[in-house]
Amino acid sequence: MTQQxxxxxxxxxxxxxxxxxxxxxxxxxxxxxxxxLDSLDYVDLxxxxxxxxxxKVVAEDFINIHTFQDFYDYVNRKVTEKATx
Amino acid sequence: MHNRVVITGLGIWSCLGKxxxxxxDSLRAGKSGIGMDMERKEWGYRSSLTGxxxxxxxxxxxxxxxxxxxxxxxxxxxxxxxxxxxxxKMDMSWVEKNEVGILYGNDSSxxxxxxxxxxxxxxxxxxxxxxxxxxxxxxxTVTMNLSTIFKLKGINFTISAxxxxxxxxxxxxxxxxxxxxxxxxxxxxxxxxNPFAFGSFDGLSAFSIRENEPTKASRxxxxxxxxxxxxxGAATVIIESYESAMERGAPILAEIVGYGFSSxxxxxxxSSVDGQIRSLNMALKDAGxxxxxIDYINAHATxxxxxxxxxAQAIDAVFGQxxxxxxxxxxxxxxECWMAGxxxxxxxxxMMQNNFIAPNINFENPDEASAKLNIVSKTTEKNIDMYxxxxxxxxxxxxxxxxxxxx
Numbered sequence: 491m492t493q494q495x496x497x498x499x500x501x502x503x504x505x506x507x508x509x510x511x512x513x514x515x516x517x518x519x520x521x522x523x524x525x526x527l528d529s530l531d532y533v534d535l536x537x538x539x540x541x542x543x544x545x546k547v548v549a550e551d552f553i554n555i556h557t558f559q560d561f562y563d564y565v566n567r568k569v570t571e572k573a574t575x
Numbered sequence: 576m577h578n579r580v581v582i583t584g585l586g587i588w589s590c591l592g593k594x595x596x597x598x599x600d601s602l603r604a605g606k607s608g609i610g611m612d613m614e615r616k617e618w619g620y621r622s623s624l625t626g627x628x629x630x631x632x633x634x635x636x637x638x639x640x641x642x643x644x645x646x647x648x649x650x651x652x653x654x655x656x657x658x659x660x661x662x663x664k665m666d667m668s669w670v671e672k673n674e675v676g677i678l679y680g681n682d683s684s685x686x687x688x689x690x691x692x693x694x695x696x697x698x699x700x701x702x703x704x705x706x707x708x709x710x711x712x713x714x715x716t717v718t719m720n721l722s723t724i725f726k727l728k729g730i731n732f733t734i735s736a737x738x739x740x741x742x743x744x745x746x747x748x749x750x751x752x753x754x755x756x757x758x759x760x761x762x763x764x765x766x767x768x769n770p771f772a773f774g775s776f777d778g779l780s781a782f783s784i785r786e787n788e789p790t791k792a793s794r795x796x797x798x799x800x801x802x803x804x805x806x807x808g809a810a811t812v813i814i815e816s817y818e819s820a821m822e823r824g825a826p827i828l829a830e831i832v833g834y835g836f837s838s839x840x841x842x843x844x845x846s847s848v849d850g851q852i853r854s855l856n857m858a859l860k861d862a863g864x865x866x867x868x869i870d871y872i873n874a875h876a877t878x879x880x881x882x883x884x885x886x887a888q889a890i891d892a893v894f895g896q897x898x899x900x901x902x903x904x905x906x907x908x909x910x911e912c913w914m915a916g917x918x919x920x921x922x923x924x925x926m927m928q929n930n931f932i933a934p935n936i937n938f939e940n941p942d943e944a945s946a947k948l949n950i951v952s953k954t955t956e957k958n959i960d961m962y963x964x965x966x967x968x969x970x971x972x973x974x975x976x977x978x979x980x981x982x
Contacts, residue, residue, distance in 0.1 A: 509639050530706035534643065537705045546700060 491569060496543075497562050503538050517559035524558070543569055580752045581981060583825040584663025584813030586655035586763075587921045590626035590806055590908055594658055599925045602933035603954055607790035607907050609804050615777075618770050622782040624792050626806025626909040628768045641724050644710030646687045648765035648913075651809035652679060652717040653724065656761060659811035660725070664825050665759075667726065676729025676757045678748045679717045680740025680764035682913040685771040687711035717765045717809075729757050735913075737968025738875075740764055742916025745812055746834035746974055752816050759815040764917030766807030773805045779844070781879060793910075794937035795876035795903035796883050796945035803877040806909030810918035827981045829924050832961075833862030839971025846885035847971060848892070854973035855893045858963065862977045867897035868961055869977070871932055873923045875965040876903035877910045886965065887944035898949040900957065902935035916966035916974060927959040927980055 491499075505512050508525050515524070525531065536547045545568050555561050587594065590608025591601035601608070610627040631654045633642050645653060660666075665675070691708045695701055710719055715733035722731045730751060734744045741764020748760040766772075776782065783802035785792035794800045820827050835858030839850035859866055872890060876883040883903075890901060904922045905911070911918050926932055931954055938945075938952040959980065966974045 507639065528640075530640070533702060533706040536702050540703055546702070 493562070493566050496566050496569060499542060500562060500565060503542060507534070507538055515558055517557060517562070519558055520556060521558055521561050539565065545572055577753045578755055579817035580749045580814055580831045581817050581820050581827045582812055582814055582829045582831065582924060583820050583827060584659035584665065584811070585828060585921050585924060586657065586659030586811040587808070587918060588628070588631065588651045588654040589808035589810065589911065589918055590628050593629055593654070595925065598922070599929060601907065602904070602922055602925060603931055605907065605934040605936045605954055607793070607936060608806065609789045609793055609909050611786060611789055612770065615770050618774065620770070620774065620777045621780065622777060622784045623786060624783055624789055624804045626768060626804065626911070628806070628808045637724065643705065643707030644720050646684045646711035646716040646767065647769060648681060648684065648767040648807065648809060649711070649716045649720045651807070652721060652763060652765040652811065655763060655809040655811040656721055656725070659761070659813050662826065663813045664823065665813065671726050674729040674758065675727050676760040677718050677722050677727050677731050678734060678744045678760055678762050679721070680734045680736065680742070680744040680913050680917060681714055681717050682735040682737055682740050683767065683772055684712050684714060684716050686767055686769045687716070689771045721761070727761070730760060736972045737970055738910065738912050739916055739966040739968035739972045739974040740913040741810065741918065742964065742966035742974035742976055743836065743972070745814065745831070745917060745920060746836060746976060748814050749831045749834050752814060758819040759813070761811060761813050762917065763809060763811035764914035765809040766912045766914035768805070768807035776805060783878060791937050793878045793906050795874065795878045795906050795935055796887060796941065796948070796950055797938050798940045798942040800878045800880060800883065803879050803905070804909030806911045807914055808911060808918070810914055810921045812917055812920050829927060830979045830981050831976065832979045833858040833864070833977030835859070835861060835975040837973045839973070841971055844969055846882045846967060848885050848888045850971055850973050851886060851889035851965070851967060852892050854975045855889060858975035858977050864961070864977070866894050869894065869897070869899045869963050870957070870959045871923070871926070871962040872899055872901045873919045873962060873964045874901055874903040875967045877905050884942065884944045886967070887948055891944070891947040895947065900932050900951045900955065901948045902932060902951045904933055906936040906938065907933070916964070919964045919966070920976060920978065923962050923964055924978060927962060927978070930956060930958050932957050932959070
């Protein structure tokens, strides 16, 4: 899966599951504020990532994810690690 | 000094329709809501018969956070409550400024629990249940979710009393308002409709296996009945003090005047004529009326051989002199279990408003006990000034409500 494919897939499920307007999803925007995430929403984000990309996010990993770009990079790194493992 | 307690809002989502108008038409037409769910056969059920209840489409109506916590039965309850609040003229801005409570009957959330346990077993990771699982899984799923969605600030809990849950919810709400503890309460009952929910009930051979004639399978009081048909949905009955209703300019649909209850103190699943008679007499005493003023009884009768036989005896013992008209709307709906006590208040109040009695369909031949009752087998035009609704549940919990036309 290429980085572009990963980004497209993430954006698709964010629009579908979190009902955010597609135009609000820009790489530099803040993930938590844009999606209006509360502590419960993070649990659902873990579930969606697991079902789409096959790995489990550790809650602590979210500490360093601020922007959409951080999120894309994180998922891309995990998917790459999984593929090369 | 006790408050008068009135009904100002009704809402329904059932196998007879998705709103009050559809349900009124079905009741008048004597239309059955029963069909088959063949998945149940694959699961080893004796009977595939079930009420056929539409799934609400909530995307676009409720936001994601609200939706993910809703169990199947809570979705039904949301739809029924939305309709009831609308016709009670309770808008959100008013609700947020007032102390509105919720007392809802529900006694399972088997699908949500089963799916969650399956996920844990397969994934070995509880986080992967998602955030909504716990709010779907608890018995109080309806009150927990609706109190949040509608921003309710009054009494807030669920009544679990088997197949009398919905009736007791209204009864307890009635008492709270009567005694001045609350002014406005959203009452009701909800019931999930899926193979997870009814396997253990099917296992008791309690369900009809007349699968060659689904719409004829539910036949309360008929001598050839062979069991009940599980069904569900949700029904909401908004109640408030007479003063509150007048102050708000709310439409007053009917008045609750009596609530009787009892426990059999006997067998866990068998009915008790004595227990039912005590509930009926308590309701009449609470209403301060003689049995002869009851125009109509919406019987609990579920179409089981033993249960209907006992109820017919109890009704005859209390109402044998006046012989009010009797029908069981379960002949059309099947047994809506935790919801039934509330839905049957909705059904009967619709009959009261529209001057007819819905038929006990499929009542062709009486048995020894039902022969003594005045059972209505065809839709009958009739002014109803006062009716009584029975609900009885496993564990011997009994509830009887008396509703009067508002004058």
